[in-house]
Amino acid sequence: MILGICGGTFDPVHYGHLRPALEVMEALAPAEVAFIPNACPPHRDTPGASSQQRLRMLEAAVAGQSGFYVDRRELDREGTSWTVDTLASLREEYPGRSLCLMLGTDAFAGLPGWHRWRDLLSLAHLVVMQRPGWTLPENRDLERLLGRYRAGDAGELQQQPAGRIWLQNVTALDISATRIRALAAGGRDLRFLLPEGVREIICNEGLYGDTTRPDEC
Ligand code: ATP
Numbered sequence: 001m002i003l004g005i006c007g008g009t010f011d012p013v014h015y016g017h018l019r020p021a022l023e024v025m026e027a028l029a030p031a032e033v034a035f036i037p038n039a040c041p042p043h044r045d046t047p048g049a050s051s052q053q054r055l056r057m058l059e060a061a062v063a064g065q066s067g068f069y070v071d072r073r074e075l076d077r078e079g080t081s082w083t084v085d086t087l088a089s090l091r092e093e094y095p096g097r098s099l100c101l102m103l104g105t106d107a108f109a110g111l112p113g114w115h116r117w118r119d120l121l122s123l124a125h126l127v128v129m130q131r132p133g134w135t136l137p138e139n140r141d142l143e144r145l146l147g148r149y150r151a152g153d154a155g156e157l158q159q160q161p162a163g164r165i166w167l168q169n170v171t172a173l174d175i176s177a178t179r180i181r182a183l184a185a186g187g188r189d190l191r192f193l194l195p196e197g198v199r200e201i202i203c204n205e206g207l208y209g210d211t212t213r214p215d216e217c
Contacts (some may be wrong), residue, residue: 002031002098002157005090005124007074007083009177010037010054012202013061014194016175018068020129023170024102025067027154028127033102034071034090035062038081048181048208051075053201060197084116087123091162098161099124105134112141121149125157126165132174136167184208 006021013035025031037054049057055072062068073089074081083101090099101124103111108128111117120126128136136142151157151164175193183190185208190199202208203217
């Protein structure tokens with residue numbers, strides 16, 4: 001069974017993460033998806049919620065969805081959460097299993113800036129999900145990578161454990177955690193952008209400067 005790997009800060013998790021992940025899981029079936037929150041995001045500022053809060057929000061988000069689970073290995077590890085280290089530890093655990101690192105087009109565009117990015121394909125496949133406002137980058141390194149490793153059919157991801165790139169069409173949802181944090185900071189309603197269980201944690205714990213009183217949550 002393919003293992004999809006969805007890494008991120010999830011500060012907070014929202015439907016722009018969950019719906020594309022579900023569609024990838026269905027397209028690559030049989031598959032399951034591990035959501036792996038990072039501890040020290042290498043490419044961004046410190047998260048607005050603590051690691052434990054981000055973890056609890058993710059757990060609330062995936063509860064009841066068969067095939068989805070939360071993997072806390074980056075939170076349990078010391079130091080920066082490099083994706084290449086996470087993939088290496090998953091590879092050690094699952095030697096022959098097909099591993100698929102799932103990335104939005106924005107994350108894929110930034111790939112050449114990642115720590116040891118050229119080693120990623122020896123550990124996993126890459127599944128690129130389109131994200132509104134982003135197109136595939138015109139970058140020589142990424143064009144070469146796509147030219148060489150792009151899969152013509154999703155079945156190739158089942159046949160070998162790593163090394164192919166698959167571009168997956170998903171429902172375009174223009175939702176970002178940045179926007180959700182800004183809405184929460186302004187005391188605005190977050191409904192229909194993320195699961196209710198996640199919204200309740202934000203509201204009850206006053207995350208992101210949410211000024212809503214708990215009895216209004
Ligand atoms: P922030 O706004 O704080 O940067 P974010 O909403 O981009 O957060 P992350 O946790 O940084 O969320 O993203 C984790 C992964 O999910 C990345 O690969 C990113 O491309 C992907 N992703 C996030 N939002 C979407 C979306 N709306 N559609 C498709 N992919 C998404």
